[in-house]
Amino acid sequence: MADKEDPKNGKMGKGKSKVVCGYPLSIFFIVVNEFCERFSYYGMRAVLVLYFKYFLRWDDDLATSIYHTFVALCYLTPILGAIVADSWLGKFKTIIYLSIVYAVGQVAMAVSAIHDITDSDRDGTPDSMTFHIVLSMVGLFLIALGTGGIKPCVAAFGGDQFGEHQDRQRRTFFSVFYLCINGGSLLSTIITPVLRAQECGIYSKQKCYSLAFGVPAALMVVALVVFIIGSGMYYKAEPQGNIMLDVCKCIGFAIKNRYRHRSKQYPKRQHWMDWAEEKYDKLLIAQIKMVLKVLFLYIPLPMFWTLFDQKGSRWTLQATTMDGNFGALVIQPDQMQTVNPILILTLVPIMDSLIYPLIKKCGLNFTPLKRMTVGMLLAAIAFVCAALVQIQIDKTLPTFPSTSQSQLKLLNMGSNSVTVKLPGNDALILPAAQASNDYYMFQAGQIDISFGNPEMTKPVTLGSGQRQTLLIPSTLSDELQMTNDLTSKPQEGNNAIRFVNGMKTAVNVSTAAADFGLIEPFYYSNYSQIKNGKATFTLRSGSQSCEYSTNFGFGSSYTFFIHSTLVFGSNCQDSVTAVEDIKPNSVHMALQIPQYFFITAGEVMFSVTGLEFSYSQAPSNMKAVLQAGWLFTVAIGNFIVLIVAELAKIPKQWAEYVLFASLLVAVCVIFSIMAYFYTYIDPTEIEAQFKKKINEDDEDDKSKPGKAEVEMVKRDSIKCHDEYDKATQTKM
Numbered sequence: 001m002a003d004k005e006d007p008k009n010g011k012m013g014k015g016k017s018k019v020v021c022g023y024p025l026s027i028f029f030i031v032v033n034e035f036c037e038r039f040s041y042y043g044m045r046a047v048l049v050l051y052f053k054y055f056l057r058w059d060d061d062l063a064t065s066i067y068h069t070f071v072a073l074c075y076l077t078p079i080l081g082a083i084v085a086d087s088w089l090g091k092f093k094t095i096i097y098l099s100i101v102y103a104v105g106q107v108a109m110a111v112s113a114i115h116d117i118t119d120s121d122r123d124g125t126p127d128s129m130t131f132h133i134v135l136s137m138v139g140l141f142l143i144a145l146g147t148g149g150i151k152p153c154v155a156a157f158g159g160d161q162f163g164e165h166q167d168r169q170r171r172t173f174f175s176v177f178y179l180c181i182n183g184g185s186l187l188s189t190i191i192t193p194v195l196r197a198q199e200c201g202i203y204s205k206q207k208c209y210s211l212a213f214g215v216p217a218a219l220m221v222v223a224l225v226v227f228i229i230g231s232g233m234y235y236k237a238e239p240q241g242n243i244m245l246d247v248c249k250c251i252g253f254a255i256k257n258r259y260r261h262r263s264k265q266y267p268k269r270q271h272w273m274d275w276a277e278e279k280y281d282k283l284l285i286a287q288i289k290m291v292l293k294v295l296f297l298y299i300p301l302p303m304f305w306t307l308f309d310q311k312g313s314r315w316t317l318q319a320t321t322m323d324g325n326f327g328a329l330v331i332q333p334d335q336m337q338t339v340n341p342i343l344i345l346t347l348v349p350i351m352d353s354l355i356y357p358l359i360k361k362c363g364l365n366f367t368p369l370k371r372m373t374v375g376m377l378l379a380a381i382a383f384v385c386a387a388l389v390q391i392q393i394d395k396t397l398p399t400f401p402s403t404s405q406s407q408l409k410l411l412n413m414g415s416n417s418v419t420v421k422l423p424g425n426d427a428l429i430l431p432a433a434q435a436s437n438d439y440y441m442f443q444a445g446q447i448d449i450s451f452g453n454p455e456m457t458k459p460v461t462l463g464s465g466q467r468q469t470l471l472i473p474s475t476l477s478d479e480l481q482m483t484n485d486l487t488s489k490p491q492e493g494n495n496a497i498r499f500v501n502g503m504k505t506a507v508n509v510s511t512a513a514a515d516f517g518l519i520e521p522f523y524y525s526n527y528s529q530i531k532n533g534k535a536t537f538t539l540r541s542g543s544q545s546c547e548y549s550t551n552f553g554f555g556s557s558y559t560f561f562i563h564s565t566l567v568f569g570s571n572c573q574d575s576v577t578a579v580e581d582i583k584p585n586s587v588h589m590a591l592q593i594p595q596y597f598f599i600t601a602g603e604v605m606f607s608v609t610g611l612e613f614s615y616s617q618a619p620s621n622m623k624a625v626l627q628a629g630w631l632f633t634v635a636i637g638n639f640i641v642l643i644v645a646e647l648a649k650i651p652k653q654w655a656e657y658v659l660f661a662s663l664l665v666a667v668c669v670i671f672s673i674m675a676y677f678y679t680y681i682d683p684t685e686i687e688a689q690f691k692k693k694i695n696e697d698d699e700d701d702k703s704k705p706g707k708a709e710v711e712m713v714k715r716d717s718i719k720c721h722d723e724y725d726k727a728t729q730t731k732m
């Protein structure tokens with residue numbers, strides 16, 4: 001029935017798709033494709049910074065830089081995708097081919113994260129990091145090419161499925177499309193961090209980044225298959241020649257022509273683009289003017305994205321230094337990013353059906369550009385919140401020694417108290433099996449320490465930039481032991497644990513997640529990473545054992561001292577002293593919620609409005625051009641993160657957040673001034689007027705006897721005009 005409507009009239013939709021409730025069935029495949037593709041993209045992105053930091057072992061700055069370079073690349077490639085689709089392959093084929101490239105990239109990422117491939121000594125760490133780095137960089141490049149390339153095509157291809165008289169359905173489609181983006185992103189940002197937290201491996205068990213990248217790879221394959229299944233139902237517009245090339249040529253001609261006629265003898269024209277009138281159709285010139293006006297307005301916009309996209313990098317790293325215990329729920333640092341899509345799914349309907357109508361009812365004209373300005377301010381507020389949270393975190397962080405300093409803690413392993421004198425400090429009485437409360441700070445080098453009564457003095461060497469614990473033996477004449485302690489917070493919110501054996505017999509210590517091995521008398525174990533929650537350690541000597549249990553938070557470090565008085569076979573809970581070397585994270589992750597709320601409210605006002613603004617202010621044949629331009633602002637925003645972070649090199653993270661917030665406020669002021677002078681247009685109306693005028697002029701010209709010169713210019717104009725008409729007719 002209505003399913004084979006003529007695409008040019010398109011009353012009920014285009015192509016061969018069935019129509020369900022007024023919507024072409026084909027769009028079902030497109031929104032499912034978008035959901036799976038966004039799952040794939042955001043799922044991979046959610047664990048990317050942690051993969052760089054903990055698998056490839058890059059520092060925070062390098063991890064953040066490569067992350068933003070990748071995101072920037074993802075928003076640069078839409079231009080490429082638009083050119084390929086418009087001038088060569090058409091949207092359908094472009095989506096298919098680039099989706100294959102995308103899926104290959106995701107598979108490469110999953111393979112690059114299998115540590116066993118190069119772990120020939122089977123110690124759990126890759127032996128050839130180069131292999132993993134190269135493969136993951138190739139993977140990321142292919143993903144950027146795929147995801148960015150298809151981005152301007154999928155939405156436009158969805159829009160193409162609607163007929164002329166389906167404006168309402170098309171608008172609903174774009175809303176559902178945006179919700180699908182965030183639905184996919186929400187699910188994947190919940191699931192992939194859980195997959196990453198699993199342990200997997202052939203020879204040794206490590207964090208399962210390969211699974212966290214493998215599932216997004218599978219989803220990309222599903223996205224491709226779903227899109228292909230709908231193939232028979234789509235309306236596939238033929239490529240109409242590269243409009244971007246026409247635009248560039250026309251602008252180039254206007255500039256050249258203006259330069260050629262720079263002398264004062266030539267009368268000025270209203271707009272510099274009017275200098276293209278000799279060769280190009282007036283309609284095309286008018287359309288380019290519309291695009292340039294919007295593109296000019298885009299200049300300050302990248303700053304918004306500079307702040308927005310730090311959710312995935314700096315904010316995730318910030319979460320690793322926070323307490324993620326929400327009672328029944330324990331949140332991983334990278335899972336905090338899910339707050340964004342959750343808020344999008346709730347805020348978009350609230351804004352559309354409540355806030356905006358309410359503002360309208362109050363008689364305020366909340367224009368798109370005003371909304372975008374408010375969106376920018378909200379993002380700046382989000383960064384002020386992030387700075388305040390960072391200040392709280394910094395207060396709880398231990399002071400680690402600088403390169404010229406050294407810190408020393410004392411642990412009395414004996415069963416009697418001991419008096420210790422450290423240079424520059426009062427005498428300290430250290431009870432049996434106790435440690436000093438905190439670390440003492442010294443200049444690195446050799447110091448003399450005096451013990452006991454009668455007093456004996458021994459020299460000890462303090463390493464520069466090191467934290468050490470001096471293990472004081474029960475018999476003071478025995479040799480002193482010095483341990484090297486952590487000089488940074490344990491990674492990923494884990495706890496770094498070790499044991500010191502104060503017994504005369506060797507003790508074996510193990511727990512479900514870690515084995516500390518056999519610890520010799522008056523000696524210590526290496527550190528092991530323990531997750532938050534309750535841990536039970538089994539202490540064993542020969543056939544005898546006992547258990548010691550304790551609870552851990554996030555990001556702490558403890559030395560557990562086993563007393564000489566411990567009796568196996570009984571409860572050893574009181575025979576172990578927990579020495580806190582690094583306090584657990586005490587600032588709760590819930591404190592990140594306000595910054596997420598403000599950045600998401602900003603996104604709804606800025607991004608959703610901006611997309612709609614770009615579409616509504618673009619001439620009919622350049623909607624894709626402006627979409628690519630809009631996405632280009634995201635790319636530039638990510639480059640700015642790199643530049644500011646590299647150039648500023650601000651030692652305090654909170655100060656960097658304040659710097660970004662201030663930059664956005666400054667840019668926001670400039671944008672509001674530019675927006676004040678912008679006049680909204682109706683491109684369809686303008687185009688209709690131009691077409692009418694050109695037709696009338698053509699009629700007039702035919703009736704007049706032509707002058708050779710005028711005719712030559714007209715021929716060019718008519719040629720352009722005809723070509724333009726042909727293009728717009730095929731589009732209709």
Ligand SMILES: CC(C)C[C@H](NC(=O)CN)C(=O)O
Binds near residue numbers: 038341603607634
């Ligand atoms: C508008 C963003 C640049 C892109 C959009 N992201 C979100 O909606 C995130 N909340 C997307 O298409 O991924």
